[in-house]
Amino acid sequence: NMLNKLLVLSIFSIISFPVFSEEYLCSGIVGNQTETKSYERKGDYFLYTTMGWNFEILHEDENHIMLGDITYYSHSDETTLFLTIIDKDTLNFSERYISSEEDEVTLLKGNCSLKR
DSSP states (O other): OHHHHHHHHHHHHHHHSOOOOOEEEEEEEETTEEEEEEEEEOSSEEEETTTTEEEEEEEEOSSEEEEEEEEEETTTTEEEEEEEEEETTTOEEEEEEEETTOSOOEEEEEEEEEEO
């Protein structure tokens, strides 16, 4: 019957799509220490597993991913912007952190490895 055909078709369509996971493990040097970051794709956002933050995909094309997180902290009346750009070809990344309460912009550059 029609219901069985739909069920079989649904099962085959689920099986035919591979589970796609993508995680960028990135590191760079700050001062005399190495910082390691992990960005894991979770559907339409990336989980910044280092801090447990969800990064919005601001832009993505075949060469780059631009991730961002804007947070407002009401207890300190502070707004922060965290921006990460990953080059998919070279696996280089750059990261910028800006706070409404600090004068400096923190910059981190380095390399990533892609884990699938």
